[in-house]
Amino acid sequence: MTSLHIGLIGTGYMGKAHAIALHAAPRVFDLPATPVCELLAEVDETFAVRKASELGFARATGNWHELVADSRVDVVDICAPNFLHKEMALAAIAAGKHVYLEKPMALNDADAAEMIAAAERAGVKTLVGFNYVRNPATQLAREIITNGEIGEVIHFRGRHNEDYLADPAKPHDWHTFRETAGAGALGDLGSHILHMAEYLTGRAIKRVCGQLQTVITERFLADGSGTRPVENDDHAQALVHFDGGLIGSIETSRIASGRKMGLAYTVTGTKGAITFDQERMSELKLYQQEGPSGRRGFRTLLAGPDHPDYAAFCPAPGHGLGYNDQKIIEIRDLIEGLAGCRPLIPDFRQARRINTLIEAIEHSHREGGWVELGTA
Amino acid sequence: MTSLHIGLIGTGYMGKAHAIALHAAPRVFDLPATPVCELLAEVDETFAVRKASELGFARATGNWHELVADSRVDVVDICAPNFLHKEMALAAIAAGKHVYLEKPMALNDADAAEMIAAAERAGVKTLVGFNYVRNPATQLAREIITNGEIGEVIHFRGRHNEDYLADPAKPHDWHTFRETAGAGALGDLGSHILHMAEYLTGRAIKRVCGQLQTVITERFLADGSGTRPVENDDHAQALVHFDGGLIGSIETSRIASGRKMGLAYTVTGTKGAITFDQERMSELKLYQQEGPSGRRGFRTLLAGPDHPDYAAFCPAPGHGLGYNDQKIIEIRDLIEGLAGCRPLIPDFRQARRINTLIEAIEHSHREGGWVELGTA
Amino acid sequence: MTSLHIGLIGTGYMGKAHAIALHAAPRVFDLPATPVCELLAEVDETFAVRKASELGFARATGNWHELVADSRVDVVDICAPNFLHKEMALAAIAAGKHVYLEKPMALNDADAAEMIAAAERAGVKTLVGFNYVRNPATQLAREIITNGEIGEVIHFRGRHNEDYLADPAKPHDWHTFRETAGAGALGDLGSHILHMAEYLTGRAIKRVCGQLQTVITERFLADGSGTRPVENDDHAQALVHFDGGLIGSIETSRIASGRKMGLAYTVTGTKGAITFDQERMSELKLYQQEGPSGRRGFRTLLAGPDHPDYAAFCPAPGHGLGYNDQKIIEIRDLIEGLAGCRPLIPDFRQARRINTLIEAIEHSHREGGWVELGTA
Amino acid sequence: MTSLHIGLIGTGYMGKAHAIALHAAPRVFDLPATPVCELLAEVDETFAVRKASELGFARATGNWHELVADSRVDVVDICAPNFLHKEMALAAIAAGKHVYLEKPMALNDADAAEMIAAAERAGVKTLVGFNYVRNPATQLAREIITNGEIGEVIHFRGRHNEDYLADPAKPHDWHTFRETAGAGALGDLGSHILHMAEYLTGRAIKRVCGQLQTVITERFLADGSGTRPVENDDHAQALVHFDGGLIGSIETSRIASGRKMGLAYTVTGTKGAITFDQERMSELKLYQQEGPSGRRGFRTLLAGPDHPDYAAFCPAPGHGLGYNDQKIIEIRDLIEGLAGCRPLIPDFRQARRINTLIEAIEHSHREGGWVELGTA
Ligand SMILES: NC(=O)C1=CN([C@@H]2O[C@H](COP(=O)(O)OP(=O)(O)OC[C@H]3O[C@@H](n4cnc5c(N)ncnc54)[C@H](O)[C@@H]3O)[C@@H](O)[C@H]2O)C=CC1
Ligand SMILES: NC(=O)C1=CN([C@@H]2O[C@H](COP(=O)(O)OP(=O)(O)OC[C@H]3O[C@@H](n4cnc5c(N)ncnc54)[C@H](O)[C@@H]3O)[C@@H](O)[C@H]2O)C=CC1
Ligand SMILES: NC(=O)C1=CN([C@@H]2O[C@H](COP(=O)(O)OP(=O)(O)OC[C@H]3O[C@@H](n4cnc5c(N)ncnc54)[C@H](O)[C@@H]3O)[C@@H](O)[C@H]2O)C=CC1
Ligand SMILES: NC(=O)C1=CN([C@@H]2O[C@H](COP(=O)(O)OP(=O)(O)OC[C@H]3O[C@@H](n4cnc5c(N)ncnc54)[C@H](O)[C@@H]3O)[C@@H](O)[C@H]2O)C=CC1
Known part of the structure; x- marks a missing residue:
């Protein structure tokens, strides 16, 4: 080897x-x-x-x-x-x-x-x-969508909220300056949910209308030398329009008190829906318009060996994967990708898409209205 | 008497x-x-x-x-x-x-x-x-916000989704025609969450940017005489900008598979957050940036006699109120309002606001961009 | 009429x-x-x-x-x-x-x-x-069990815990004296879960082994005239053996900090299981060994018009019934029972069963071991 | 090194x-x-x-x-x-x-x-x-209990249920024979929750009263050579009495349909309670009788760097640890224990306790009644 x-x-x-x-x-x-x-x-x-x-x-x-x-x-x-x-x-x-x-x-x-x-x-x-797209529960979500198990997708709602900068006493670090971070919450966390949106729906976002806001406008410098303005967004949100007519929304925040790993999505289709919250990263909830109506409800699927990549970690279902396990899957993808056994996803070309989307949302915010994008 | x-x-x-x-x-x-x-x-x-x-x-x-x-x-x-x-x-x-x-x-x-x-x-x-603003758990949410228990409100996310028209075989009724219903999901369900947004934040929405969609464009007539187009929206969403700088988003759907009473909101403040889902109508979740960080988390408050209007129904906490109990509170408000003991809220003047907002969202959808509103 | x-x-x-x-x-x-x-x-x-x-x-x-x-x-x-x-x-x-x-x-x-x-x-x-057996979600549980939708029942776990006497400063009232209340938590709350156990399984309990405890042994008298001993149990638990071989357990407490309406049960069958918590009284969770194993999970059924007695309150599913609605159903049962349209359940003969079970558990506690019961 | x-x-x-x-x-x-x-x-x-x-x-x-x-x-x-x-x-x-x-x-x-x-x-x-006692959320539970944050412990309820043998078509393996496995569910899963009971409460179990049952009495041999009886318990339960007066119950099953990793416990104290479910292994729920009663409720603590051993995996809270991460902590305990930096817990002497308890429960089942144990 x-x-x-x-x-x-x-x-x-x-x-x-x-x-x-x-x-x-x-x-x-x-x-x-x-x-x-x-x-x-x-x-x-x-x-x-x-x-x-x-x-x-x-x-x-x-x-x-x-x-x-x-x-x-x-x-x-x-x-x-x-x-x-x-x-x-x-x-x-x-x-x-x-x-x-x-x-x-x-x-x-x-x-x-x-x-x-x-x-x-x-x-x-x-x-x-x-890494979040490599979580078995999210790979399962994609599989369910791709199989048509919830019909044709008609709506995507996604957010990635955390509260790591909710405390105004937390000083500046590289995340809060334009030239070290680029966008704020939108770049740091929003990038994940924007990627997720296109990954799960299999559709490119073609129009966005966004809003950004810096709520804590001034922070202390870590070295005690006083305060300086925060240069990028604390939270942001956007309406999105995907290729094929599907609509949705995106939200992101680094000051969302109480949310520690609040990447969450709901994907609604013509025949069902899935909903997921990364704070319960091994659970996917699935609803299907099937069977007698008195027996329908969201089903909690616990990630297990029947789902993508789980069995390599544990033969028993519901035992739980963790954050780092997602990176282990990513390393597998890297090694197999370099060995030519599978495509490297996302490579630079695909990942640029996220920068394009972020800029479109920022542009929309500045101009105040919808902004069109080329397809991926 | x-x-x-x-x-x-x-x-x-x-x-x-x-x-x-x-x-x-x-x-x-x-x-x-x-x-x-x-x-x-x-x-x-x-x-x-x-x-x-x-x-x-x-x-x-x-x-x-x-x-x-x-x-x-x-x-x-x-x-x-x-x-x-x-x-x-x-x-x-x-x-x-x-x-x-x-x-x-x-x-x-x-x-x-x-x-x-x-x-x-x-x-x-x-x-x-x-009626949903009369639910004790939601009155409690308002009380918490008004007291400043979550600091100053910085974000509102609300939705009211149901799936009563998710099945394309469900025929037309008065909800699906313009002249009998007005707006679709936006009028029927969206009206609740728009009202909630202003009720909870205590702020008027002053700009909206919306998107509407009719997904199931044609339905059968109930009398079996063929099909006719659906004349109003199946789902809708909007970014909103409140008076005072606060931003947020609104979503509504009548075809959101799996959601039966999906009125839900998250209100984030500078010092905490609350989150609520009407499918668990007697639970309010509250997070506060207080106490040692290792002991912080969303607290599930079960509605009880310490909260507005609950004690009249039951002296024991957590025993649960139901949908109709909200209407009982509304009748109390009506009778006391007519007797001059309390203001009638919302009266026609306040309730018109919802029509104004709905039209602004529809207008924004047609024109494609932000629409300004007068304050309430 | x-x-x-x-x-x-x-x-x-x-x-x-x-x-x-x-x-x-x-x-x-x-x-x-x-x-x-x-x-x-x-x-x-x-x-x-x-x-x-x-x-x-x-x-x-x-x-x-x-x-x-x-x-x-x-x-x-x-x-x-x-x-x-x-x-x-x-x-x-x-x-x-x-x-x-x-x-x-x-x-x-x-x-x-x-x-x-x-x-x-x-x-x-x-x-x-x-009244708790009249809750539509619990009637649904019974229907699911009776239909064989979870196979043959093999285990019942039930509890009814509250914390209304968790505070040692709460003075005596009629609940805490033998001659005014009879048993303590076991009589007040345990009676509900014992009734539930036989109602849901359709089986009579034939052997019990119980444990009782008074944790707060002394309380103030409400009139300020000093303290007196608490005369009955603060919490109790029992193993039970039902007719037909089925086993299970019962737990009850009036000092279970945090529980406000903690009547909860899990019924496991050979082909599935149901689980329920009265603090979310309009939700029943159902698991069935059916369909591909990667799509199995507990399904959250929200009470709705497809379930017993719900439609009379509201035509829309998931809108929520409350504690008092259970009593409304009980009144219906009373009136129809007196009119001869349905049996009155439980009448005195059936309800005595609960007193028999309570005494058997108390007896088992005193003697230390299993106690046999006649069947219902 | x-x-x-x-x-x-x-x-x-x-x-x-x-x-x-x-x-x-x-x-x-x-x-x-x-x-x-x-x-x-x-x-x-x-x-x-x-x-x-x-x-x-x-x-x-x-x-x-x-x-x-x-x-x-x-x-x-x-x-x-x-x-x-x-x-x-x-x-x-x-x-x-x-x-x-x-x-x-x-x-x-x-x-x-x-x-x-x-x-x-x-x-x-x-x-x-x-390994389950090494999960940061469970270490936190122990810390909360030891600190007296929920007062003095008055009740322990624990279970470890899974459904890996719920399907009667699943053939025999080493788990189902007495001479290869010893006890059934009680040995395989029950051992974890028995260990947990004494770990969390810091008290030794001194009396037990148990019930065991083999529900699926016959299974196929894996080699296709026919069927043979199952030789140990499919599920078991026990009442327990701890040193110091504290009571509780234990339940375990390998045929509990729907439970994949159902190790769960509720520990009730005089001033609060904690509740935990390993299927959501990074969440601990904590209730405390503190603050205004209208603001009390179970708080969901997401494991994070403020809790034992989490920070070594991830600096950000709520990002989630997995099953294998518990074994990583166990290896740390092993290496530090062998190096003399910490006691090895449980060593053979402490772990034997579990075998003693299992036998006492089996003995109680056979004899039908309470069995006394020596203290740990
Ligand atoms: N995929 C995910 O879920 C996450 C991704 N990230 C991304 O990872 C990247 C790093 O973020 P963090 O690890 O959070 O930052 P960090 O601040 O914790 O670590 C950055 C490290 O880079 C080192 N470094 C800085 N300048 C260097 C230089 N000139 N030469 C060598 N080392 C240098 C620093 O000393 C520091 O150890 C960022 O791009 C961030 O967006 C961060 C967290 C989560
Ligand atoms: N606050 C809330 O949560 C809800 C409010 N609503 C609102 O309540 C109103 C009624 O809706 P639903 O009760 O769902 O409708 P529905 O269709 O169930 O009932 C309407 C009733 O009005 C009667 N009606 C129609 N024309 C009439 C006439 N000319 N004279 C007398 N009666 C007439 C009908 O026969 C029918 O019984 C609507 O405005 C709807 O938006 C509906 C459901 C929930
Ligand atoms: N089904 C359920 O879920 C519940 C059942 N109960 C049961 O209901 C019964 C009453 O309990 P609560 O209402 O909680 O008690 P409570 O103490 O709130 O009310 C008892 C009432 O009876 C009245 N009363 C006492 N002596 C009387 C007399 N000689 N003549 C006329 N009235 C008299 C009292 O003044 C008081 O108003 C108990 O048997 C209790 O176990 C109580 C709560 C819930
Ligand atoms: N701490 C925990 O959460 C868990 C503990 N266990 C415990 O781990 C132990 C092993 O269980 P599993 O891994 O589930 O069993 P398994 O059946 O998956 O693996 C046992 C392995 O031992 C090997 N083996 C058998 N005889 C051998 C011999 N003579 N020489 C060398 N290797 C031999 C087998 O070939 C097999 O690879 C058991 O004692 C079990 O109770 C198992 C699962 C979870």
């Missing part, structure tokens, strides 16, 4: 999740190649060395340029803040590496386009980390 | 609910006047007589014009389909009667304006039956 | 619920006779007169002996505390009245036996108020 | 879960020693080699006696069926290895005693795999 040598940049929230998943994935799945944790880059050498030991990487560097250039690295896995995605990805591509990148792909649509062009020119493969 | 003699027009779904509530209310509440079920009008004499016996009315008539003119009737209670509201209300007002009217008040905003003018000229009192 | 003249004794929690239901029932259901609120008895004249006015009774008395003897009273409706049930019922029976009695029927099994004998000798009809 | 070399026996359901956890744990936690996947034993050589490759073990053997004797193995991790636990553990102990063993520890109490004696004589360390 071949190996795929991974170079990881960034070891915060996502970097650690990737590391756990890289070590666990070969035990969970039967992979066509073994991911090897080759090299890790962080902001400085000492920190990188410590993190490499913790996260099980063979070597470390305090300079990510060394990582992308390293001859023993096959895949560059970028878990740095958004504003570094483009520079790092372009350098990795220039060095002929495949790129596995956290979402959102880029700060804006133009950057995303540039990254696609570079990757396609170089012939390297890419994958962007929209 | 004085009496208030009620003349009821229409004995379908709502007519029966009103009759039950009229008989029960004086046992539940200590009222300043006793409602007397005086006269009932239906489409013909025989049917009216039968219904009067069933619903406990002293007299019956097959001609509603007789009812509004009857000298022993103090209040005309109109539970006929929407298209009859205006004509009946104007006749009742002309006869100097108070009017208790089912929602939506009128087929359109102009009719509503005419009805207000007539009522105010005649000096009669009016009440429109938006 | 004939009338049935009701004499109500006691106007506390239950007395008011009965009065509301007596006024509402003829509007909800098409009854074979009209209940007339004839006479009301309370502890003294003044209070009785006030209550008669509030609760809509024609006449009042401060002496219940007058009520049972009154020639215009057909049915004596007893809503006084437990210790008065026997004396009042025997007097009513002696006067040839039918008796509608609140649960538990009597302080003990011997008294219940005496009451049955008297009623049967006199040829009067009786009904005991176990 | 030192290493701990693991020898794994058995690669079914649990063997794979252990392997995933052994690889992931050092990435999740900062461990005092690194577990090294040294040697794997299975029923034959070929299968063992394949499994070693899949599960990331360096070497393989078709003979577990070689594994326990292997000089490079420090810890023997036994994931074989119950009937092999004793023989394998005794051999490992004889070879001076530490033993990490799946639950239930042994087929019966006498065997468990023999294993303790051997381990203590040899001075090796032991841990038994009761």
Whole structure:
């Protein structure tokens, strides 16, 4: 069996999740190649060395340029803040590496386009980390929709709300500035639900009408040097119109008190509906217009071995997968994708779509009205 | 104790609910006047007589014009389909009667304006039956918001979805034609959630951007004489902007498979949030940014005697109120309102607001963009 | 149409619920006779007169002996505390009245036996108020079980927990003394779940093994004259063995912090299961071993017009019934039962069963081990 | 940093879960020693080699006696069926290895005693795999109870129900025979909830009264050679009496249609209650008699970084842990326990308790009545 040598940049929230998943994935799945944790880059050498030991990487560097250039690295896995995605990805591509990148792909649509062009020119493969679509319960939702088990889809309602910035005393970090994050809640969380909307319905959004708002307009700087304005949206919402006539709505917030992992969707069809809440990530509720009307109701399906990818984790139903298990599935998708056993979804081209949608919603907000999009 | 003699027009779904509530209310509440079920009008004499016996009315008539003119009737209670509201209300007002009217008040905003003018000229009192705001759990929500227990409101998300027309084999009735119903789901169900939005937030909606859709475009006629187009919306949604900067969204559907009584709302504030679903009408969920963060979570408050109007029904908490109990509270509001003990809310002037909002959403849909409203 | 003249004794929690239901029932259901609120008895004249006015009774008395003897009273409706049930019922029976009695029927099994004998000798009809079995969702549960939709029943788990005495500062009232209440939680709440167990399974309990406990052993007297011991159980539990081999368990508490109306059951069969919680009294969850295993799950059935007795309240599903609606159905059962249109269930003979079971559990607790029962 | 070399026996359901956890744990936690996947034993050589490759073990053997004797193995991790636990553990102990063993520890109490004696004589360390107590939500439950946040515990209700043998067409496997499994549901699932009962309350069970039943008395043999009787219980229940007066009940089933991972408990205290269901393993519901009574209710706490062990998996609350994450925590406990940083809980001595309780319940069932136990 071949190996795929991974170079990881960034070891915060996502970097650690990737590391756990890289070590666990070969035990969970039967992979066509073994991911090897080759090299890790962080902001400085000492920190990188410590993190490499913790996260099980063979070597470390305090300079990510060394990582992308390293001859023993096959895949560059970028878990740095958004504003570094483009520079790092372009350098990795220039060095002929495949790129596995956290979402959102880029700060804006133009950057995303540039990254696609570079990757396609170089012939390297890419994958962007929209992990929630890999949750077995959500894969099941997609399967149910695709099979026509709820008829033809007529409405999509989705939201991704959290409250990590609900407290006005929480200081600025890279999420709250335009040049480090791009959009606010819309980019950080909204990107997931926008991706989900098209993934689940199988339809492209073709018109949007959006509203953005910064509610906590000023925050303290983390270094105690006073306050500065928040530069992007705290919450946002949009009406959407999909290809084929289907309508829906999208909502996102980082100040939605009480919501910790509030990615949720309801997809209504002509013959039934499904509803899901990521705070109960192993439950999908399904309603079908079938059987006697006095016996109809939403059925709680607990993820189990009959559903996509669950059996590899546990042979018993309802035992529960966790957040990191989604990343383990993503690693499987990465490895199989690089080995040519399955398409890499979403690659840069598909993931750019999210940047396009975000910009359309921002544009709609500024102009005040509907904005048309090209299809995906 | 004085009496208030009620003349009821229409004995379908709502007519029966009103009759039950009229008989029960004086046992539940200590009222300043006793409602007397005086006269009932239906489409013909025989049917009216039968219904009067069933619903406990002293007299019956097959001609509603007789009812509004009857000298022993103090209040005309109109539970006929929407298209009859205006004509009946104007006749009742002309006869100097108070009017208790089912929602939506009128087929359109102009009719509503005419009805207000007539009522105010005649000096009669009016009440429109938006019963869901009378549910103790929802009154509690309002109390929590008004007290500032969730801080300042920053977002409202509301929907009222049902599936009573999800089956394409369900034939036309008065709900599906423009001239008998006015708007479709937006008028029938959307009216409740629009009213709720302003009731809960205490803010007027000042801009809307809406989308309407008729999904099942053709239905059978009930008499078997073929099919005819459906003339109003099956589902609708809107972004809204309230006075004071607060944003939100509204959704409504009569074809939302699986939803039977899907009036639901989430109100997010700067310090907490509440969330509610009328399918669990005696539960309100409350989150507050208080206490140690490891002990925070949505709390399920079961309606009980500590909450508005519950104790009159039952001294024990969590025992559950039902749909009709909301109408009993509404009757209490009517009787106390007519006796001058409390304002009648919403009266025609306030209820017209809903027609105004519906038309604004329809207008926005036709024109494609935001529509401004005057404040309430 | 004939009338049935009701004499109500006691106007506390239950007395008011009965009065509301007596006024509402003829509007909800098409009854074979009209209940007339004839006479009301309370502890003294003044209070009785006030209550008669509030609760809509024609006449009042401060002496219940007058009520049972009154020639215009057909049915004596007893809503006084437990210790008065026997004396009042025997007097009513002696006067040839039918008796509608609140649960538990009597302080003990011997008294219940005496009451049955008297009623049967006199040829009067009786009904005991176990209202929770009249909830449409629970009637549906019974229907599902009876139809064999979950196969053969193999296990019953039931509880009725509340927390009305969880606060040790709550003073004594009639519930906490042996001679006024009989058993404690077991009599007050346990009686409901014991009745439910046999109602749902259609099987008689034939062996029990129980445990009782008084946790708050001393309470203040309401009049401030110091403390006295609590004389009956705060919580109790039992294993049960039904006729036909089926096993199960029963639990009850009046000090179960957090539970307000915690009557709940799970009935498991060879082909499925149902589960129910009275705090969500209009929801029944049903699981069936049917269809592809990846599509199985508990289905939430919202009570609606397809289920027993719901349609009389509301033509639309999922709109919710409340606690008092159960009493309205009970009044229907009373009136139809007295008119001979249906059996009165449970009558004294059937209701005594509960006293027998309570004593068996208490006996088992004292002796420490299993106790056999005769079948119902 | 030192290493701990693991020898794994058995690669079914649990063997794979252990392997995933052994690889992931050092990435999740900062461990005092690194577990090294040294040697794997299975029923034959070929299968063992394949499994070693899949599960990331360096070497393989078709003979577990070689594994326990292997000089490079420090810890023997036994994931074989119950009937092999004793023989394998005794051999490992004889070879001076530490033993990490799946639950239930042994087929019966006498065997468990023999294993303790051997381990203590040899001075090796032991841990038994009761993973559900390591779930952060359940650790939180314990913390809340220990802190007195719900007052003094007065009642425990627990169950562990699944439906893996609800289908009568499911053939025999090792679970259904006495000599390969010991007790049935009571041993397989009941062992978890019995352990949980004492873990959460911090009290030893001192009396039990139980009931066992085999509902599906005959099953097919997996090899098609006909049917044979089922030799142990399909479901069981018991009343329990804890040290200190606290009472409770236990229920377990492997034929509880609809339950997939139905370990659930409610712990009631004098000042509050907690309730938990492993099918929603990252949610704990907490009720406290605090604040205004109109604002009390069960609060849904989503596991997060403020709770035990969660932060190592994810810095964001409510993102969800899964079944295997519990095993990762267990591996941390194993490694830290062997390194002397924390006690190994439960070791053989503590885990034997479960066998003692199971036998007491079986004994109670046979004899019909209460059975006393020594304290833990
Ligand atoms: N898929 C998902 O569910 C999630 C995705 N993300 C995405 O992951 C990315 C990273 O986010 P977090 O992990 O939350 O951020 P973080 O702030 O926790 O971690 C970022 C890490 O990158 C390192 N870093 C910064 N500059 C660097 C440089 N020049 N060289 C090397 N390392 C550098 C930082 O030292 C830090 O360790 C973002 O794009 C974010 O949107 C984040 C959370 C969830
Ligand atoms: N507040 C709420 O939650 C609800 C309000 N409504 C409103 O109540 C009104 C009535 O709706 P439903 O009761 O559902 O309709 P329905 O169709 O069930 O009943 C209407 C009744 O009016 C009678 N009617 C029709 N023309 C009449 C005439 N010329 N004279 C006398 N009676 C006449 C009909 O015979 C029928 O009995 C509508 O405006 C509707 O929007 C309806 C359902 C729920
Ligand atoms: N079916 C159910 O769900 C429920 C049944 N009950 C049962 O109803 C019965 C009454 O209980 P509550 O209404 O809760 O009690 P309560 O204490 O609220 O009311 C009892 C009433 O009886 C009156 N009373 C006492 N002695 C009297 C006398 N000598 N003559 C006339 N009136 C007298 C009292 O003044 C009081 O108004 C009990 O047997 C109880 O077990 C109570 C609550 C719920
Ligand atoms: N902690 C928990 O939540 C759970 C614990 N368990 C426990 O784990 C143990 C194993 O159960 P499962 O994994 O479900 O069983 P399983 O039947 O899935 O796997 C047992 C494995 O042991 C192997 N094996 C059998 N005899 C062997 C031998 N002589 N030498 C080497 N390998 C041998 C089998 O080939 C098989 O791969 C049991 O004691 C069970 O009670 C099982 C499931 C969950």
